[in-house]
Amino acid sequence: xxxxxxxxxxxxxxxxxxxxxxxxxxxxxxxxxxxxxxxxxxxxxxxxxxxxxxxxxxxxxxxxxxxxxxxxxxxxxxxxxxxxxxxxxxxxxxxxxxxxxxxxxxxxxxxxxxxxxxxxxxxxxxxxxxxxx
Numbered sequence: 001x002x003x004x005x006x007x008x009x010x011x012x013x014x015x016x017x018x019x020x021x022x023x024x025x026x027x028x029x030x031x032x033x034x035x036x037x038x039x040x041x042x043x044x045x046x047x048x049x050x051x052x053x054x055x056x057x058x059x060x061x062x063x064x065x066x067x068x069x070x071x072x073x074x075x076x077x078x079x080x081x082x083x084x085x086x087x088x089x090x091x092x093x094x095x096x097x098x099x100x101x102x103x104x105x106x107x108x109x110x111x112x113x114x115x116x117x118x119x120x121x122x123x124x125x126x127x128x129x130x131x132x133x
Contacts, residue, residue, distance in 0.1 A: 009036040010127060013056040015047040015073070016040075016089070017065040021112065025060060025089075028116045035123065044073025051077050051084055058126045060119075061106075063090040063097055071097075071104050078105030085126035089114075 012035060016022045022040045029035050038054050041047040045068040047059060059077065061070040068076075074086045087108045088101045101109040107126040110118060 007034070009034050010058055010123060011036055011038045011054070011056045012123065013038060013047065013050055013054065013059045014040045015042075015044070015059060015065070015070065016062040017042055018062075021062065025119070028119055029123075032120065035120075044068030044070055044076075047073050048076050048080075051081055055081070056084060058123055059084060059086045060123070061086050061088050063088050063092070063101075071100050074101070074104040074106050087122050087126050 012029065014022050014025050014037060016025070026037050026040075029037060038056055039050045041050050043065045044061070047061060048068070050056075051059065061074060063070040070088055074088065077084055077086060082105075086106045087110060088097070088106045089110055089112055090097055091112045093111060098109045108122045110122045114122070
């Protein structure tokens with residue numbers, strides 16, 4: 001809480017073409033009182049549509065997906081809705097992907113084998129000191 005006002009939870013959108021990864025990510029985030037998963041998308045195009053509708057605070061976005069990949073979707077989201085933060089998630093440790101992620105406007109790039117605390121740190125870091133920007 002800040003002063004006497006309660007801080008609303010961080011609204012998250014999970015984007016991955018694999019249902020198992022979406023479900024695993026959601027389970028990793030369960031029980032966090034300051035986080036709320038508000039939707040799931042199966043590709044970048046779906047993510048862009050849901051961002052327009054739901055206006056999440058943070059998007060956890062897979063890099064490689066059919067129809068529209070995460071890098072392309074991140075560029076589109078940041079161009080249209082710059083306040084939305086995107087954390088790219090990948091199975092691949094790649095400096096090229098890291099550079100492209102930063103160029104696309106992503107706030108972070110984490111690996112799919114990250115531990116729970118690393119995922120939570122990435123989400124919180126994406127917003128910095130929430131409410132100050």
